[in-house]
Amino acid sequence: MSSTTTQLGRVTQALPGGGEARPGQQEMAELVAKSVERGIMGDLRTTLVQAGTGTGKSLAYLVPIVAAGRKAIIATATIALQGQLLSSDLPKVADAIDDDLTFALLKGRNNYACAQRLAELDRSDTSDQLDLLGGTSKLDELRRVREWAADSATGDREELDPAPPADVWRAISVGADECPGAARCPSGGECFSEQARTEAMEAQVVITNHHYYGLDLAAGGVLLPEHDVVVFDEAHHLPEVIGATNGTEISGGRLRALGKRIRGLLTDDKPALQLDRSALDLDDVLGTQVGRRIDIADDLLSLLVTARDRLDTALAALRKIDAPDGSDASARAERAVLGATNLIDACDQLLASGDDDVCWIDGNRDRPVLRRTPLDVGAILTERLWGQHTAILTSATLPPGLADQLGLVGHPSFHGGTVHDVPSPFDYEERGVLYCATHLPEPRHPDYRQAVRDEMVRLIEAAGGRTLGLFTSSSAMQEAAEDLRDRLDLTVMVQGEQSKARLIEAFQAEPSAVLLATLSFWQGVDLPGDTLTLVTIDRLPFPRPDDPVLSARRDAAGPAAFRTVDLPRAQILLAQAAGRLIRRGTDRGVVAVLDNRLATKRSYRWELIGALPPMRREKDPDEVAELLRAIDAEARAADVAR
Secondary structure (H helix, E strand, O other): OOHHHHHHHHHHHOOHHHOOOOHHHHHHHHHHHHHHHHHHOOOOOEEEEEEOOOOOHHHHHHHHHHHOOOOEEEEEOOHHHHHHHHHHHHHHHHHHHOOOOOEEEOOOHHHEOOHHHHHHHHOOOHHHHHHHHOOOOOHHHHHHHHHHHHHOOOOEHHHOOOOOOHHHHHHOOOOOOOOOOHHHOOOHHHOHHHHHHHHHHHOOEEEEEHHHHHHHHHOOOOOOOOOOEEEEEOHHHHHHHHHHHOOEEEEHHHHHHHHHHHHOOOOOOHHHHHHHHHHHHHHHHHHOOOOOEOOOOHHHHHHHHHHHHHHHHHHHHHHOOOOOOOOHHHHHHHHHHHHHHHHHHHHHHHHOOOOOEEEEEEEOOOOEEEEEEEOOHHHHHHHHOEOOEEEEEEEOOOOOOHHHHOOOOOOOOOHHHOEEEEOOOOOHHHHEEEEEOOOOOOOOOOOHHHHHHHHHHHHHHHHOOOEEEEOOOHHHHHHHHHHHHHHOOOOEEEOOOOOHHHHHHHHHHOOOOEEEEOHHHOOOOOOOOOOOOEEEEOOOOOOOOOOHHHHHHHHHHHHHHHHHHHHHHHHHHHHHHHOOOOOOOOOOEEEEEOOOHHHHOOOOHHHHHHHOOOOEEEOOHHHHHHHHHHHHHHHHHHHHHO
16 A cells, blocks of 8 residues: 555545545545655656545545645635635644644735725725725725724635725735735735735645636746645636636726826816816727627727726826825826726737737626737746646546646646546435426427426425526526426525525525526536535537637638537536536436437537436436435435434
């Protein structure tokens, strides 16, 4: 038995009930250990591991990394996984194999309250606060947040429940693009963000998110501490995140916000008025093209050049401000200089965009945002990441072609070019059924949505509730919520009516409930036990044909676009959704796909089915209803017995 397996066994034996040996977990731990060992010798490897649900992948990568004494960054896609790592997995590893293990959480600056902005607010009068918030309606919220910050040890926005309105949080926080750093800030000694960064510098294991790691790559590695190993858990998100964080954006809102800041700093109103004019012009041009790809030409080109000139003028005026060192005016001027400089950089990057980028309009009609997204994230990662750290990429489902998208195919660090597949320990064929409602019309049929709701009612009644209903659109979810509440004598919970955490808590507390949700619940949601025995999926989750970034990638892929762009994304999302059902070895139930294309489209049905957990397949609606009734009866009897 290897030392890695022995150490993993010590951790799992400390779990409730003594734990159990998981061959897949041991296999993955050995793979990670070998990569870490090679890295110590200077042979930096990139390892991809598809680890099925129930493998215990977090312990499988934490144990060998901690045992080797390596400094590691663990980057996740969801807050839920960060919480699991910090509150459960890392403490267990520390107790079992290293009492001295230190770990910390690190987020972007705008996730922490800014001590300097709070101090400035404390020294301001009500009129200044009203101007900052744009009215009186948020003053009570601002007061609540300031009281919280006075007692908080971390200043982390996640502590606030309920979360504050966005404009209130903006009033007491700063982004990395306008923070001068602790050494140049009057409140640098009390900075929550710097405190978190100091803890991360000293910790052996740092937990962060994919987004922040992507920003670190874009910034040249100055945001995160030096590290030997990086783990990307939920790695199927990586291509999208790296594209988003290594692009740039500009909007009328950013120009307007800078204008508001400098209006109180400069005696001359002209620079602020000019920025307001550019903001209005940009909103007018962009607002009619939300959701579209766009060329930086003609009117837009002229607007960006003009905005850049006006930003230059504002920056020159800001640099002439002679405020006493350490004063509020000096700190505000420093932030405004940084804000103007970053907006000028954004203009330059947008004006220099080329064939390897897609420019598109995000947001809504009133608040449009012009974004530039690089199409080839592989080139970015090849230049800035692969071969510079030992890298572990893992997920319950890794899409076909991921290594190619990330620039790993042919790269020396991707030794052997193999994606390791570690199967789940769950007996899916015995515990789960994949049901496709072949009798329903196709999604383009006018009666489709009503047919889906009718089928949901029939299945939910058979299951006695215990249902997670997943939708590909908010409108379909809302229609279903209204219909099901009229027709079912059950509690129907809907995403958006409470926070995600409260919805999950309420659903788990009421076995007969129904929870309806859209894409954010398709992954990263853990609902074990008989509370959930039915997952319904309204339609196959193919991406929108008009998505501007994906449409550019389709153009680049040519005839292979469907199989290289659309199908892999549908495979991942469908597999993630189906994975909500069985989270423990004793879970059971039905995944119901209410889109008959899963059974009828021969050109791609098997690729989708092959990406799903290997559950028993069924198309007879009566058989499925009978099975759900039997599971419900057993669950009710067990509840009574308890």
